[in-house]
Amino acid sequence: MGITWIKYPVMFVTVVLIQVLLLNQIQFSGFVNPYLYLLFILLLPVSMARYQVLLLSFLLGLTIDVFSNTPGIHAAATVFAGFLRSPLIGRLSGRESEINDYPGLKQNGMRWFVLYTAVMVILHHFFLFYVEVFTLSRFFATFFRSLASSVFTIFMIVLSQFLIFRD
Amino acid sequence: MSSLFRFLLRHHVFILFILLEVLSLVLVFNYNNYQRSVYLNSSNRITGNIYNAYSKVTNYFSLPRVNQELAAENARLKGLLAQQPGTVQLPENMIQRQPDGGYSFSFVSARLISNSVNRQHNFITLNKGRKDGIKPDQGVISASGVVGVITNVSESFSTGISLLNPRWNISAKLKKNDYFGSLSWDGRDYRFAQLNEIPFHVPLAKGDTIVTSGFSSIFPEGIMLGTIESFEKGGGDNFFVVQVRLSVDFKSVTYVEVIENHHRDEIEQLQKMINDGNNLD
Structure with a gap:
């Protein structure tokens, strides 16, 4: 497993650069912004200790925050998603079925991966958008913004599994 | 004492989660435009x-x-x-x-x-x-x-x-008759901002030019802000709600x-x- 120590740092830098240089600059219709960087948290080994997942989530979120001048917002949302990752994997996989340690699309099947991604992205995005506006007035405007961005992010993450970080 | 350690050990993930969330939210709340780290x-x-x-x-x-x-x-x-x-x-x-x-x-x-x-x-x-x-x-x-x-x-x-x-208001005025108000953004559409504090007796027309008032020391007077897109009488207030089409294309x-x-x-x-x-x- 020596390769892991190179693969994950490279992945970290790659998703951060893609996020801040590409996705944060392209703005579909003014209010939809996909947050692909969550892919890094999705693809951490299943067997990784939960406290490590949390610390990495915080680090990743804070890095994105520094680039987009939003201290704490991405960090809070990513830690939230990172915390719910392990229970979610447990629930999605059932006790008897064996799950590959690398939670990619090729390893665990299309259906499992899409479901896993969808739940994680929706949790992350809704937390993120509601912390960002920090108000429940215009509840539905924020709701639709979160939903629209979630759809884009899920699409991009599933698509990315055919291009990079497949194994 | 040892039961406390056992408690901390058993729930270390949850405690770390709460700690990191609190830290993040402290960052969010302490965040102020002028005293930012x-x-x-x-x-x-x-x-x-x-x-x-x-x-x-x-x-x-x-x-x-x-x-x-x-x-x-x-x-x-x-x-x-x-x-x-x-x-x-x-x-x-x-x-x-x-x-x-x-x-x-x-x-x-x-x-x-x-x-x-x-x-x-x-x-x-x-x-x-x-x-x-x-x-x-x-x-x-x-x-x-x-x-x-x-x-x-x-x-x-x-x-x-x-x-x-929305954290920033700018002092603005109508170019044609110098009535002033404050312009701010409501967070919805990047092409429009809202001009507030224009009383009902001021004659407005669609397409009127809005410029900086020069009352703040940040901008000189008369820098272009935008044109009036629409205006209506807000419920309960004595002021117009004016929708301003911004002259700068922020994209x-x-x-x-x-x-x-x-x-x-x-x-x-x-x-x-x-x-x-x-x-x-």
Whole structure:
């Protein structure tokens, strides 16, 4: 497993650069912004200790925050998603079925991966958008913004599994 | 004591989760435009350099449009010069009229290396910093109007709040009759902002020009903000709700100018004296 120590740092830098240089600059219709960087948290080994997942989530979120001048917002949302990752994997996989340690699309099947991604992205995005506006007035405007961005992010993450970080 | 340790050990994940969330939310709440930590924003060395290198490449793609904008601005400036032939031919006269050493406003040109329109709080990052004379609280304009205001400055980069940020209001007035109000953004559409505090008796028309009032020391008077798109009487208030179409296209703005007001300290000192006087009464 020596390769892991190179693969994950490279992945970290790659998703951060893609996020801040590409996705944060392209703005579909003014209010939809996909947050692909969550892919890094999705693809951490299943067997990784939960406290490590949390610390990495915080680090990743804070890095994105520094680039987009939003201290704490991405960090809070990513830690939230990172915390719910392990229970979610447990629930999605059932006790008897064996799950590959690398939670990619090729390893665990299309259906499992899409479901896993969808739940994680929706949790992350809704937390993120509601912390960002920090108000429940215009509840539905924020709701639709979160939903629209979630759809884009899920699409991009599933698509990315055919291009990079497949194994 | 040992049961406490056992408790901490058993729930260490949850405790760490709560700790990190609290830390993140403290960052969110402590975040204030004027006392922001200098290192946690995009004017710091690493992020600034990455954005700068990136925008050097992407700028080539917008060259045709930028050329067009510059040509249009040249034409406009030449038009202004043609209206005042005397002052152009004798620039020394102008200098002599300002014996205290120069004009009240000067401009530094800069390039936006990071910008956004789709957040609730949008920010700009510029490729000029302290060594180019940029200071906090200086206004940022482009050829077509007001863009934002500088808040943080590092050695060679600076960040600021964009007009598309509900944390910032700007003093604005109607160009035709000088009635003033405050312009702010409600976080919905990057093309529109809202002008408040215009009373009912003021005659408004669709297409009226809104410019800066010059009451704040950040912007000179008469910088373009936008035109009236629609207006209606708000329920319960004595003021119009005016929708303003912004003149700056925030999605494509690239080259900007930073304004320095040489008399700002003096003006602020005077205003401070008035405020202090009021407090004594």
